[in-house]
Amino acid sequence: MTRRTGTGALLVDQIAYQNKVFRRVPVSAFFSLVFPVMLLVLFELLFSGQEIDIGGGVEVASAQFFTPGLAVFAAASATYTNLAVTVPIARDEGILKRVRGTPMPPWVYLAGHVGNAIVVAAVGVALMLAIGMVFYGVEIHPEAAPAMALTFVVGVTAFASLGMAVAAVSPSGSAAPAVANATLLPVAFISNVFFPLENAPDWIANLGSVLPLKPFVDAFSVGFDPGATGWGADWASLAVVAAWGVGGAVLALRTFRWEPRTGASPRRRRRGR
Numbered sequence: 001m002t003r004r005t006g007t008g009a010l011l012v013d014q015i016a017y018q019n020k021v022f023r024r025v026p027v028s029a030f031f032s033l034v035f036p037v038m039l040l041v042l043f044e045l046l047f048s049g050q051e052i053d054i055g056g057g058v059e060v061a062s063a064q065f066f067t068p069g070l071a072v073f074a075a076a077s078a079t080y081t082n083l084a085v086t087v088p089i090a091r092d093e094g095i096l097k098r099v100r101g102t103p104m105p106p107w108v109y110l111a112g113h114v115g116n117a118i119v120v121a122a123v124g125v126a127l128m129l130a131i132g133m134v135f136y137g138v139e140i141h142p143e144a145a146p147a148m149a150l151t152f153v154v155g156v157t158a159f160a161s162l163g164m165a166v167a168a169v170s171p172s173g174s175a176a177p178a179v180a181n182a183t184l185l186p187v188a189f190i191s192n193v194f195f196p197l198e199n200a201p202d203w204i205a206n207l208g209s210v211l212p213l214k215p216f217v218d219a220f221s222v223g224f225d226p227g228a229t230g231w232g233a234d235w236a237s238l239a240v241v242a243a244w245g246v247g248g249a250v251l252a253l254r255t256f257r258w259e260p261r262t263g264a265s266p267r268r269r270r271r272g273r
Contacts, residue, residue, distance in 0.1 A: 010104060014112025015119065022082075022116055032082060033124050036074040037131060039194075040066055044136060053198050058227050064139065067132035068221040069193040074124035075152065076159045076184065076213060079117045083163030084180035087113060089173035096258045106258070114160050121156045144223030144232040154238050155216040158245025162212070164252040171261055184213075192217045212244035 022028050040063070047062035054060055087110070090096050099109045132138035140148075166183065170176040188194060190204050191214035197205045208214035215237035222232035 007105065007108065010108050011111055011115065014104075014108055015115035018112045018116035019119060022120060028082065032074065032078040032120050033127060036070045036077070036124065036128055039073075040070050040128065040131065040136075043070075043194075052196055054196065054221075054225065058225065060224070060226060061137070063132055063136035064224055064226075065196065067128060067136070067138045068224045069191075069217050071125045071128040071132075072155065072213070072217045072220050073188055073193045074128055075121040075156050076188075076216070078121035078124050079114075079156050080159040080163040080166070081180045081184060082117045082120065083113060083160060084166035084170065085173075085176045087164065087167035088170040088176040091167075091257065092173035092260050094260075100258055110164075114164070117160055117163070118156050122152070125152060138224070139226075140223050141225075141228060141232065144228065147231050147233040148220055148223045150233060151216070151219040151222075151238060154241055154245070155220070158212055158216075158241045158248065161245045161248035161252060163248075164256070165248040168252045168256040187211050187213050190214065192221070210240065212241050215240040 043066045044063055047066075050062050051059040052062055052065040054065060087096075090113075096106075096109075100106050129138070129140070133140070163180075166179055167176065170179050187208075190197065190200070190208035191211070192208070193213070197208060215234075219234035219237035219241070222228050222234055225232075
């Protein structure tokens with residue numbers, strides 16, 4: 001068998017390797033892929049047959065409201081939470097330090113993490129949309145498909161950047177899950193993911209609009225809005241998401257560390273006892 005060479009081939013192999021590691025940890029697949037689907041099923045059991053006001057006097061079926069929001073939540077979890085947790089753990093275990101001593105460019109290793117996260121996000125969104133359309137009659141405007149694809153690319157890139165930023169500043173791998181969940185889940189509650197914000201106080205809606213998740217949801221949901229016309233790109237929301245992505249990338253580049261903050265991995269500290 002001929003071994004592939006070149007940076008591109010290394011990157012593809014690294015993404016495939018990280019995907020294999022991901023599939024070997026069932027809890028990762030559960031929270032990235034299964035948990036959002038469970039929420040959709042649960043919400044449909046609770047709100048089936050009800051119409052939800054999405055603003056402007058427009059009401060849609062419950063599944064038509066929850067599906068895009070939970071699809072975006074799945075994409076954010078697959079990128080932001082995944083990277084914010086796995087990279088600090090790899091740093092604490094000394095993997096990042098060892099990678100720098102191999103012939104493989106270190107950035108390829110990190111890009112493998114990011115690429116795998118984006119692949120998982122794509123699978124999660126596709127799974128959510130398929131279930132919504134097949135089992136709950138969710139309708140998507142075909143003319144909005146390019147705008148939805150653009151929104152997905154901008155959104156997952158931004159949340160991957162933010163995930164790497166959190167990975168860079170997390171004090172340790174053990175603290176990373178708490179940091180990631182404490183910064184994503186509360187934001188989801190004010191981002192049109194779990195319930196509509198039409199009756200929420202203005203300050204909550206305004207706060208959600210300046211954070212990245214709600215604009216991501218709003219831009220992606222255009223394809224599900226029965227009153228939308230044209231190809232439906234929400235440029236204002238995309239600009240907010242992109243700005244957060246740029247900020248996350250800058251923070252990650254400035255603060256990223258390849259070695260644990262303590263200077264020794266947990267495994268080495270145990271051996272030294």
